[in-house]
Amino acid sequence: MTSRHMGNVSRIVVKIGTSSLMHPNGKIDLQAIDQLSYTLTGLVNEGKQVILVSSGAIGAGMGQLGLINRPEEIPKQQALASIGQSELMTVYQQRFATYGQKISQVLLTHDVLDYPQSREYVHNTIEQLLDWGIIPVVNENDTVAVDELDHRTTFGDNDQLSAIVAVRSHADLLIMLSDIDGFYTGNPHQDPHAKLIKELHQVTDDSLKRAGGAGTVFGTGGMATKLKAAAHILRHNHMMVLANGANPSIIFNIMNGEEIGTLFIAENNSEELDDDRIIK
Ligand SMILES: Nc1ncnc2c1ncn2[C@@H]1O[C@H](COP(=O)(O)OP(=O)(O)O)[C@@H](O)[C@H]1O
Numbered sequence: 111m112t113s114r115h116m117g118n119v120s121r122i123v124v125k126i127g128t129s130s131l132m133h134p135n136g137k138i139d140l141q142a143i144d145q146l147s148y149t150l151t152g153l154v155n156e157g158k159q160v161i162l163v164s165s166g167a168i169g170a171g172m173g174q175l176g177l178i179n180r181p182e183e184i185p186k187q188q189a190l191a192s193i194g195q196s197e198l199m200t201v202y203q204q205r206f207a208t209y210g211q212k213i214s215q216v217l218l219t220h221d222v223l224d225y226p227q228s229r230e231y232v233h234n235t236i237e238q239l240l241d242w243g244i245i246p247v248v249n250e251n252d253t254v255a256v257d258e259l260d261h262r263t264t265f266g267d268n269d270q271l272s273a274i275v276a277v278r279s280h281a282d283l284l285i286m287l288s289d290i291d292g293f294y295t296g297n298p299h300q301d302p303h304a305k306l307i308k309e310l311h312q313v314t315d316d317s318l319k320r321a322g323g324a325g326t327v328f329g330t331g332g333m334a335t336k337l338k339a340a341a342h343i344l345r346h347n348h349m350m351v352l353a354n355g356a357n358p359s360i361i362f363n364i365m366n367g368e369e370i371g372t373l374f375i376a377e378n379n380s381e382e383l384d385d386d387r388i389i390k
C-alpha cells in the first residue's frame with residue numbers, strides 16, 4: 111500500500127460530523143464517542159496536540175426530545191442545540207475521563223474570529239489548553255449564531271469552522287470524519303459508478319459540481335461544505351484528509367501514513383494567506 115508522509119504532523123484538528131455520532135434512531139452512538147475519545151487520548155499520549163471540532167448538538171437535542179426530523183424554525187434548532195450540546199459534552203467528559211484525558215468546551219461564532227481582539231483571546235485560550243495537554247472540543251455557538259443582514263455571525267457549518275480553526279491554529283493536519291470513505295467522482299448514494307478520489311491538489315468548479323448534498327437527516331452541508339473547507343485548507347497550504355468516521359480509530363491508520371480516504375494537499379509550497387473568509 112502506498113504510504114503518505116505524516117511523520118512531521120504534531121498538531122491535529124479532527125472534525126466529526128453528526129452522522130458519525132448518532133444512530134439512525136436518533137440516539138447518541140456511545141461506541142463512536144468512546145472510540146474517538148480513546149483514539150484522541152492515544153494521540154495526546156504520543157505527544158501530539160489535538161483539537162476536536164464536534165457537531166452533534168442539534169442531533170443530540172433531537173434525540174432527547176424524540177424528534178425524527180430536524181425542525182426548520184431557527185429558534186427550535188437553537189433550543190435543540192442548547193439541549194444537545196450539554197448532553198454531548200457530558201458524554202465526551204465521561205468517555206475521555208475513562209482514558210485519563212482532560213477536555214474543554216470552546217463555542218465559537220464567526221464574528222469572534224473576524225475581530226482581531228476576540229480572535230487573539232480565542233487563540234491564546236486554545237494555545238494555553240494545548241500547552242496543558244487538554245483537548246479543546248469546539249462547536250459553533252448555535253444559540254447566538256444567526257445570519258443577520260448586516261452582521262454575519264454564523265459559520266454555517268462545522269466543516270468550514272474546522273478548516274478555519276486548523277488554519278488559525280497552524281495545525282499540520284485536518285482530519286475530517288464523515289459517513290463516507292472520502293470524496294468521490296459523484297455521490298456514491300446516487301451514482302454506483304462513482305470512484306474514490308485518493309488525492310486532490312485543487313478544488314475546481316468541476317470538483318464542486320461533483321459534490322452533492324447531505325446523506326442523512328443529520329448531515330447538514332453534504333460534500334459541498336467539505337470541499338469548501340478543503341479549498342480553504344489548500345489556499346493556506348495546509349493538509350486535510352477526508353475519511354470515514356464509522357470507526358474513529360481509523361485516525362491511527364491515517365497517522366501511520368496509510369492511504370485512506372481523500373488527501374487534500376497543495377502541490378507547491380506557496381506562502382500562507384492571511385484571509386479567513388468563507389469561500390462562497
Ligand atoms: N462526490 C461525493 N462524494 C462523497 N459523498 C458525497 C458526494 N456528493 C454528495 N455526497 C454526500 O455527502 C454525504 C456526507 O456529508 P454529510 O451528510 O453532511 O455528513 P457529515 O454529517 O459527516 O457532515 C455523503 O454521505 C454523501 O451522501
Ligand SMILES: N[C@@H](CCC(=O)OP(=O)(O)O)C(=O)O
Nearest residue numbers: 128165166167168267268330
Ligand atoms: N453546530 C451544529 C453542527 C452543524 C454541522 O455542521 O453539522 P455536520 O454537518 O453534522 O457536521 C451542531 O452541533 O448540531
